[in-house]
Amino acid sequence: MDLSSIFRFSDMVEYFPKILSRFPVTLLIVVVSVAGGLVLGFILAAARIFKIPVLKELAALYISFVRGTPILVQLFVVYYGLPLLVAPLGVDINHWSKLFFVLVTYLLNDGAFMSEIIRSSIESVPKGQLEAAASVGLTTFQTYKRIIIPQAFKIAAPAFGTRVIGSFQATAMAFTLGIIDIMGQVKAIGTRTNRVLEGYVDAAIIFIIVSYLLERLFTWMEHRLNGQTRRKENGIAL
Helix, strand or coil: CCHHHCCCHHHHHHHHHHHHCCHHHHHHHHHHHHHHHHHHHHHHHHHHHCCCCCHHHHHHHHHHHHHHCCHHHHHHHHHHHHHHHHHHHCCCCCCCCHHHHHHHHHHHHHHHHHHHHHHHHHHHCCCHHHHHHHHCCCCHHHHHHHHHHHHHHHHHHHHHHHHHHHHHHHHHHHHHHCCCCHHHHHHHHHHHHCCCHHHHHHHHHHHHHHHHHHHHHHHHHHHHHHHHHHHHHHHHHC
């Protein structure tokens, strides 16, 4: 069998810059979903931590749905369901950019996962610190802002980094709605040239390199946070 009929290195090299040129689209999806997911995650986590009636049940149901279904299912639920949801308000979004639906889907997905990271991190902070803060006259808001959240942030750092990397890798499904991101470009090149494997190898290289760089970045940030904590503890001890 002629291996060139299956894979040609020259084609892989040729396609690589074309596929890499769509990285900004993938990056946009990640940035919007993570940033928006953090905001939504804090809201959902607060509803469950403070046991807000109705909201905590809705939050739990929403999180259960998102964590229990594949991102592909969520993409099509949002793409076909959101227009029906807003139609009674007199808003027609059927002709909006498909990128909008992708961004909404990934934001909602990250919001559910981020909320669990935030909630578990906050609940990991010893409860006695809440009582100690109350004894010196701090309000609940001040306690969480000055004491609880800074500690929870350090606890959440490893899980947050893992989630961001997972979000980046999950963007590989965005092309199913016709988005020309990294994987969308691979599909377009494959359709045009009938050469598929080379494009997928290029995409794999990009995903591996970026995932590795993100992992190193978050490891460095985690070490920095732990180093600051140790310096503060040593300062107090002195």
